[in-house]
Amino acid sequence: MSSRNGPVPRARLTARVGTAQVTVTACGFSFDEAQNAARDLLHTMRGLERAVANGPPPALPGDRVLSLADFTPDTDDEDEDGRAACSGVLTRAIGAVSGLPYAVPAEIVLPPLSTDRALVGTAHGTPGAGLAGRAVADVLATDIVVRWWRRPRPVLARLPARPLLPDDTVAALAGQGLEVEAYTWTNLPFTTVLAVVHAGGGAAAGFGAAVGPDPRAALRGAFLKAQTARSASGGAPGETGIAPWPTARVLAAWCSGPAHLELLHGHVRDGGAGLGEGASDWVEQAYRRFGHEPLIASWTAPDGGTVVRALCPGAAIYAPVPAARPACPV
Known part of the structure; x- marks a missing residue:
């Protein structure tokens, strides 16, 4: 459903994602842009749902291992909310610069779909169409x-x-x-x-x-x-x-x-x-900012497109914002 109400065109789509009926909204400077953004979001959610249901691709012997601490270096060890418990399951991600394989905690690659971070750093589209850059930019x-x-x-x-x-x-x-x-x-x-x-x-x-x-x-x-x-x-x-x-x-x-x-x-x-x-x-820019190359995990979405997630060790998104001030708006 598209709408001309409001200051910019809006697309709202309802579809099944896993067992849930989901409605997503996206805006654009044209109706086509809004519609495409809404479709991409739905395909992203379906791709992540499928990855969770099927299990992420396992890491292989010889992959460079990163721990939860590598992703939250500024979080105190005593902060139980800062570092989620690690299941010990490692999944594979590829260095965006080196092309080398990494073994990354599954909790980082596929956080619970009910959490704030479920969609951060994700993108959907055709392989080679700048997906990694879009995801890292997010x-x-x-x-x-x-x-x-x-x-x-x-x-x-x-x-x-x-x-x-x-x-x-x-x-x-x-x-x-x-x-x-x-x-x-x-x-x-x-x-x-x-x-x-x-x-x-x-x-x-x-x-x-x-x-x-x-x-x-x-x-x-x-x-x-x-x-x-x-x-x-x-x-x-x-x-x-x-x-x-x-x-x-x-x-x-x-x-x-x-x-x-x-x-x-x-x-x-x-x-x-x-x-x-x-x-x-x-x-x-992410390599310079975080001192580590970004990692890219990818899956095939049900529509045949590719869903990627960018992982940046050291980014602040992996630890909570203190509750003493208004919750961070992004």
């Missing part, structure tokens, strides 16, 4: 926001959003009484944008994070994720319309409230936005 964007949310610092700058969005989108937003805020990090070597779409005062705000080769691309990616969060939830915080799948961090987006905006506003630095380089090789 991990990068999510890691940057989660890491900042743990230790907020005044390294954010406001990015003028409306000049970088299509004119018809800007007009539709104004007609709906919606506001768009965008923030970028001043201390990163590549452009990262956190976009917020809300109805004024931060009520029922949708958040989305994305990296991109330039501010326009990063903002548009983040904006679509934020608008998807609002559209999927109907404006209700914490809901995404993807039950029984995670109610947060779906497509690196979440619907939340004024407390999140207040935290952002309190850490904006004066001066222009630091937009970083025109980077587009996200595998290389």
